[in-house]
Amino acid sequence: MQKIAGQTMVQTVQEALRRQIQDGQYEPGARLPSEAQLTQDFDVSRTVIREAIAALRADGLVEARQGAGVFVQVPAETTGLPFQNLDFQLISSMVELLELRTAVETEAAALAAQRRSPAQEEVLIAALGAVQQAAESGAPTMEADFALHLAIANATNNPRFAEFLTMIGPNVIPRRALADSSAESVSQDYILGIQAEHEAIVSAILDRDEDAAREAMRTHLKGSQKRYRSLLRDAARKGMPLS
C-alpha cells in the first residue's frame, strides 16, 4: 500500500477498507480478514490496521469481537445528516466536496449578481476586506474566507444557499494542505492569487454581471480543485502508484 502525500497510512487504509465495504466486497455480517492478514495485504504494521479499524468502528461500519474477528455492520438507516462520513484530511474527500461546492457556489455568485441589495453589497466589501486583512497580517484566513463565501450565499436572497453552506461548514479547505509543498514565497503568491480571485468574484457581483460572477467563482473553486488534484499527481509522479 503506497503512501499518499499529505495523508497518513491510517487514513489510506481506512478509506480503502471503507470503499471495499461500500463496494460490496464484504457484505453486512461478513468477517473482515484478520488484523494479521491485513498487515500483509496492506504492507503496514498492526498499529495502522488497528487505528483504521477503530475509525471504521467509530463510524458504525464494523464491529470488532475479541477472539472472533471484525464484522461488517448492517448499515444503520441513513435518515440523518448527509456528509457525515467525511474525513476532512482525506484529499479525495475534499475534492468530492469541492466539486459539490463548486456547483452550488457558482450558481450562488450568479444569483447574487442578480439580486444583491445595497446593504448586502456593503457586507460583501467588508468581508473581502477582512480576508485581505487576515492575509496581510499572516493570520489564518479560513474564517474570513468562509464568511465571504457565506456573504455571497446570503446575497442570493434564497436562504437555501446559505443553509447549504452552513451545513458543509468551514472545515472545507484546510489551508496547510494546499500550501504544504512550497517555500514561503510561493505560499505568499498563492495567497495573493486567491485574493485576486476573490476580488474578481465580488467585482462581478457588484457590476451585476451574472455571467462574469459565475465564471469568476468557477475559476476560483476549479483552481482549488486543481491544487488538490496536483497533490495526488505529485505523489504519482514520485513513482508511487495510487491503488
Place this chain on the structure above:
Amino acid sequence: MQKIAGQTMVQTVQEALRRQIQDGQYEPGARLPSEAQLTQDFDVSRTVIREAIAALRADGLVEARQGAGVFVQVPAETTGLPFQNLDFQLISSMVELLELRTAVETEAAALAAQRRSPAQEEVLIAALGAVQQAAESGAPTMEADFALHLAIANATNNPRFAEFLTMIGPNVIPRRALADSSAESVSQDYILGIQAEHEAIVSAILDRDEDAAREAMRTHLKGSQKRYRSLLRDAARKGMPLS
C-alpha cells in the same frame, strides 16, 4: 480510568474525550493534551489513546497534525437536518429549493457527461425508459423522475452529489401542484415536454457533451422554476394572498 464491563478501554476513552469536547472543555481550535499526557490522565497505554483519537478523527471532531498536536475541529453546523423550515404548500419554498437543485444538478449533468461508465449509461437509459413508461400508462412519474435524476448524480462518480439529492429527494416537486390548474390535455402536453427535456439531458450525457448536458439540465430545471413562478403570478391575478 476504570474499565467498563463489555466495553473496550478505547471506547471508554473515546467517549470521555468526546464528552469533554462537547461540554466545551476544549473549544474549537483548542489543542488536546499530548498523547503522552493523556496516557497519564487516563492511565492507559498510548495505543489506546491513539485508537480513541483515530475514532474522533474519523468522526471529524479533531484533526491531528504531526509534531504540533491534536486540535478540536470547528464543528460543522449540527442544527439537525437542513431545509426543515420549508412549507411545501408554499410555492416560494419550492422555488428556493429548485434554485439550489438547479445549481447542483446542472453541474452533475456536466460531470456525468465526463465520467459515466458504460454500466451507468445502461442505468440512465433504463431510468429514462421507466419515466416514459410511467407517463404513457398514466401512472405517477414522480418516483421514476427522481430515479432518473439520481442515476445522473450517481454517474458523476462523486458520492456527494447523490448524497445531496437523496437529502433533497423526499422534498421533490409534488406533481399535483404543477398540474392543478389545467385541463387534462394541457397536462399531457406538459408531460410530453418534460420527457423531451429528459431525453435531451440523457442524450448529451451519452454523447459526452458536457456543455450540452449542462445546458439541457439547466433548461429543464429553469423550466420548472418558470412553471412555479407562473403559479405565483396566476394566484396574484386571482387575488389570492400567498402567505
Place this chain on the structure above:
DNA sequence: ATATATCAACCTGTATGACAGATTTAACAA
C-alpha cells in the same frame, strides 16, 4: 536592535514484540 539560522525539546506516525483475554477449532475421552 532586528532578522535569520540552528538546535533541542516535544509532538504525532509507524513498526515491532510481548502478553492478556476471548473465541473458534481440533483432538480426545466417555
Place this chain on the structure above:
DNA sequence: TTGTTAAATCTGTCATACAGGTTGATATAT
C-alpha cells in the same frame, strides 16, 4: 455421538524504539 479439554487463532493492551514534523529558545549575522 456427545462432552470436555487443549491448541490455535483472534482482538485488546502494553512497552519500546525510531522516523519525521513542529515549536520555541538560542546563537549568529546584519
